[in-house]
Amino acid sequence: MLYLKNIPDIKDKVFAVLLGTPLGLASVVGSIIAGVELLIMLEVQDIFVPAIFSESVWGYVDTALLTLTVAPVLYFLVFRKMQASMHRTQMLLDSAMDGIISMDHAGKVIGWNPQAEHIFGYSYEQTIGRELSDLIVPLNLREAHRNGLARFVKTNIPTIIGKRVEITGLHANGSEFPVELTIASLNQNGALFFTDHARDISEKKKNEDNLIAARDEADRANQAKSLFLSSMSHELRTPLNAILGFGQLLELESDSITSSQHESVTHILSAGHHLLGLVNQMLDLTRIDIDKWDINTTPLNIEDLVSNCVAEVATAIENKGNVTIENTITDTGLWVQGDNQSLRQVVINLLSNAVNYNEQNGLVTISSVLEKEGRLRIEVRDTGAGIASDKLPLLFTPFERIDQRHGTISGVGIGLHISKRLIEMMQGTIGVESVEGNGSTFWFDLPLAVETNEPTIAPRECKKPILHKYSHFVVLYIEDNATNVKLVERALHGFPGIELLVADTAEEGITIAEEKCPDLILMDIQLPGIDGITATTLLKGIAATKHIPVVALSADAMKEDIDRALNAGCSGYLTKPIDLQALYEMIASMRLSE
Numbered sequence: 001m002l003y004l005k006n007i008p009d010i011k012d013k014v015f016a017v018l019l020g021t022p023l024g025l026a027s028v029v030g031s032i033i034a035g036v037e038l039l040i041m042l043e044v045q046d047i048f049v050p051a052i053f054s055e056s057v058w059g060y061v062d063t064a065l066l067t068l069t070v071a072p073v074l075y076f077l078v079f080r081k082m083q084a085s086m087h088r089t090q091m092l093l094d095s096a097m098d099g100i101i102s103m104d105h106a107g108k109v110i111g112w113n114p115q116a117e118h119i120f121g122y123s124y125e126q127t128i129g130r131e132l133s134d135l136i137v138p139l140n141l142r143e144a145h146r147n148g149l150a151r152f153v154k155t156n157i158p159t160i161i162g163k164r165v166e167i168t169g170l171h172a173n174g175s176e177f178p179v180e181l182t183i184a185s186l187n188q189n190g191a192l193f194f195t196d197h198a199r200d201i202s203e204k205k206k207n208e209d210n211l212i213a214a215r216d217e218a219d220r221a222n223q224a225k226s227l228f229l230s231s232m233s234h235e236l237r238t239p240l241n242a243i244l245g246f247g248q249l250l251e252l253e254s255d256s257i258t259s260s261q262h263e264s265v266t267h268i269l270s271a272g273h274h275l276l277g278l279v280n281q282m283l284d285l286t287r288i289d290i291d292k293w294d295i296n297t298t299p300l301n302i303e304d305l306v307s308n309c310v311a312e313v314a315t316a317i318e319n320k321g322n323v324t325i326e327n328t329i330t331d332t333g334l335w336v337q338g339d340n341q342s343l344r345q346v347v348i349n350l351l352s353n354a355v356n357y358n359e360q361n362g363l364v365t366i367s368s369v370l371e372k373e374g375r376l377r378i379e380v381r382d383t384g385a386g387i388a389s390d391k392l393p394l395l396f397t398p399f400e401r402i403d404q405r406h407g408t409i410s411g412v413g414i415g416l417h418i419s420k421r422l423i424e425m426m427q428g429t430i431g432v433e434s435v436e437g438n439g440s441t442f443w444f445d446l447p448l449a450v451e452t453n454e455p456t457i458a459p460r461e462c463k464k465p466i467l468h469k470y471s472h473f474v475v476l477y478i479e480d481n482a483t484n485v486k487l488v489e490r491a492l493h494g495f496p497g498i499e500l501l502v503a504d505t506a507e508e509g510i511t512i513a514e515e516k517c518p519d520l521i522l523m524d525i526q527l528p529g530i531d532g533i534t535a536t537t538l539l540k541g542i543a544a545t546k547h548i549p550v551v552a553l554s555a556d557a558m559k560e561d562i563d564r565a566l567n568a569g570c571s572g573y574l575t576k577p578i579d580l581q582a583l584y585e586m587i588a589s590m591r592l593s594e
């Protein structure tokens with residue numbers, strides 16, 4: 001009736017003695033009566049139950065204790081433990097959050113807990129003894145299910161057994177839904193049976209689908225915004241090319257215009273440059289938003305970089321309020337890890353803001369503080385009106401202008417947002433402290449770096465154009481916009497030896513290039529018919545024209561546009577609005593190298 005079997009984790013001698021049936025039983029009895037610990041498994045009527053025994057009592061138990069009177073006690077005690085254990089198991093099954101289903105080797109249901117009733121809509125009574133696949137497997141998958149089961153029973157090679165899989169389940173009402181399933185196979189005395197843990201994941205799936213849809217939607221919106229901003233940038237650059245280009249021409253002719261006309265030109269150019277700055281900021285924002293901003297961090301000398309930025313801001317911005325910039329960073333041994341271009345942009349942004357938002361005759365102080373954990377903090381302090389604490393969080397949000405009353409302050413409120421993104425891309429943090437009425441301090445910190453010998457900033461040279469007057473130099477300008485053509489015509493007019501040829505389509509331009517063999521081709525990119533990129537590729541494939549340098553001249557200013565043109569064989573890329581100085585310098589260098 002009662003025997004011992006399958007004893008895990010027991011010392012050898014115990015194991016040996018217990019296997020000898022009467023002796024073992026005697027010990028068992030003693031241990032049960034003492035009520036102390038040693039876990040063995042008892043098999044009672046084909047069911048395993050855990051029973052607890054102690055080795056320490058072992059030696060004191062007389063085998064004689066096993067008598068007919070003790071046997072029923074033993075049985076009773078084990079039976080009680082078994083009952084309690086089964087009860088616990090039942091409670092576990094009943095309260096499980098998963099549907100727990102057992103089936104035999106033939107696929108017939110032998111266990112079905114309340115959660116399984118809930119998930120699949122069948123009661124316990126409706127399922128016991130029926131084939132599981134008929135109940136919960138959709139019709140089109142039943143064959144595969146049966147075959148899989150039969151194969152496993154035969155070969156014992158698991159395919160989905162022991163794994164967590166997502167399958168389609170069938171509800172009693174005929175609806176199908178996603179189920180997460182784990183199947184365990186158990187072998188009890190050679191009889192194979194299976195336990196399935198099933199979980200309805202409709203809700204989870206729906207949430208996942210919603211998340212994916214939301215992400216896709218956000219991606220689409222982001223792409224649309226980027227496309228909008230870059231085409232806006234293109235559209236704005238085209239008229240700016242005329243404003244700044246003809247403005248520059250007038251400025252170059254300042255000898256022949258009156259001083260008040262010259263003043264007007266200066267205003268046109270200053271406003272034009274301002275507008276160009278805004279367009280560039282928009283483009284920056286786009287590039288950052290679509291992760292197309294290259295960050296290349298190197299050790300940067302802070303004293304060097306900051307003094308350059310201070311000089312640039314001092315000459316570049318209008319400074320109506322007569323604000324003084326005080327640079328207190330004199331330590332030449334401070335190096336941070338950052339991206340040169342990005343960091344310069346941030347420092348210039350903070351300094352420009354500090355000047356623009358300052359009071360009349362105000363002061364801007366830029367200083368550095370060595371922080372713990374190997375970081376350097378740069379602070380830009382102004383003596384302006386300060387910012388209310390509830391407005392501070394808005395500062396780094398794009399398109400938020402803090403003080404709308406001061407209509408004269410320039411900017412569309414994306415400069416700080418760009419600065420924040422750039423600083424974060426360089427593993428830094430940025431912030432602001434401000435007291436209303438008592439100025440603001442914008443700061444950022446970056447990891448310190450080890451000094452290098454490389455100069456941080458290439459010295460900027462400003463060369464006067466040297467146009468050789470004597471050699472003949474033919475420029476072919478392929479451009480469909482008449483105003484742009486007029487501008488370049490005017491810009492090159494009066495330089496002896498320079499001849500300008502014009503084509504308003506790429507097709508015509510290629511024909512002219514083959515016939516006249518110009519020294520330089522200026523190529524607009526967006527053209528009717530063949531575009532400038534394709535035209536460049538074609539020119540590079542024609543023996544007569546392949547040596548002619550092609551320089552792109554385009555209102556497309558995204559890095560990819562530039563890369564595309566260079567890859568197609570362009571030897572340079574000038575963005576509109578054309579910087580006449582840059583155009584002159586380029587032509588001059590080509591004529592020199594002839």
Ligand code: MN
Pocket residue numbers: 479480481524525526527
């Ligand atoms: Mn065009």
